[in-house]
Amino acid sequence: MAYNSDTRVCIRGARKQFGASGEIVALNGVDLDVYPGEVVLIIGPSGSGKSTLLRSINRLETLSAGDIWVDGARVTDPAIDIRKIREDVGMVFQAFNLFPHLSALQNLTMAPRTVKRREKTEADRDARRLLERVGLADKEHARPDELSGGQQQRVAIARALAMNPKVMLFDEPTSALDPEMIKEVLDVMLDLAKEGMTMIVVSHEMGFARAAADKVVFMDEGEVVEVGAPAELFDSAVEERTKRFLDHIL
């Protein structure tokens, strides 16, 4: 398959091997098209390569073979300035990874000011707007350890948004949260989806999938086994492996 120029993210033949002799195959030839404004949910058993795929999109992992394009730029080109691409790709981690020595506001402004050389007053103003958007306007001075898990993850989402990304990657954003905090984070993500943000989300939150996802990708052993609309995939999966996995988690 060739590069599809209509996509925001285009993945072709992605292969990733780990280990001294490449004995661990984390990705075994993945193809995926993500169109602008689309919300794509990735599900699959532990070790199926979901995180590796996500981390290859902003090159936190370097593919062993295959190509990835973000908005037309070939991420896998060794000569490309990967920092420019990372500015356009927001990432939200399972463990939040907020900067503990900075306040919520500073967590948001650090990258725009360091990378984009934004003025402090401008960056602060935009950051306040984003904190308000995730419902944390009153927490701008709080340090991460003074926030609950759900609040931290919302700050982390706002931090990624502060760079004005063209696509957002979420790696199990709610799986480190206590059950009562999951909703506040999913609500923020739902709003983002409604506003037309392109999102690739690794998550097993079926409610979110049905409400927001345009398509669901089932991965197993480094391969995309099946792709479909949420209702289609959850209720009438074709592949045996997909059915077994869905029986297991639903």
Place this chain on the structure above:
Amino acid sequence: MAEIIPKRGDDAPGDVSSSPARLTVNVSDGALIPDRGERSLFSAWRISFFGAIVLLVTLPIVSPSPYLEILRFIPDGVVTTFQVTILSILISLVIGLITGLGRISRNVVLNRIATIYVEVIRGIPLLVQLFYIYFALGQIVQVPRLTAAILAMSICYGAYMGEIFRAGLQSVPKGQMEAALALGLSRRQALRKVILPQTLLIILPPVGNEFIALLKDSSLVSIIAVADLLRRGREFASVTFEYFEAYTVVALVYLVITLFLSKIVSYLETWVQKRGVQ
């Protein structure tokens, strides 16, 4: 926090290269560190500290000759001791930062150079390094005593600081670097804005302990005739032959200083712990 202190004293030079070295808590190199949890230790600190102060006050009153004379004679030495200690600690911090970055560098050459430096320096006694810089290298370029002293202390402690920086840098979770890179920061920007600020906070207590250790080790420089606290005591005694009195005062002054500093370090430790890095 304390577990990032590389164990001192019995580190065999060979153990440096085994990368994420097992680090153990070790405060035995400093003076007794008061711990509010342990009453007996706390009172031991109090007895030692205030006991030493009481002796330093009463001895000159009870017997002004020679104690008052000694107390008048040694302040120059205290100044020199602090001069050597502070300058050495500052230079060793710079060396330590560079060495620590080298030790975690993915550049093989830099990494190897930093590791060799740490191995070599930690394998040679400080006194031998001091002699080496002042007498052996002195045959090639003669440097002033004080400069040689500070140079030797800095180079030696730079290696230990390097290990503290390495442990501190490595104690920052991997996700911090990844989050910074994902936002578009370069590795260098991420180090400066994200990793180092967290490292500096974490290493504050162990650096304080190094300061105390260095202050005590600085007494070695008296051997190359730098007029530090110990040297001043010896100068006094060699004229009056009152060795017992002179060295008693010298010991008491060192004790008061190190006990005082170790109290500060223990406060730093609690403060850093309260700041609780995630």
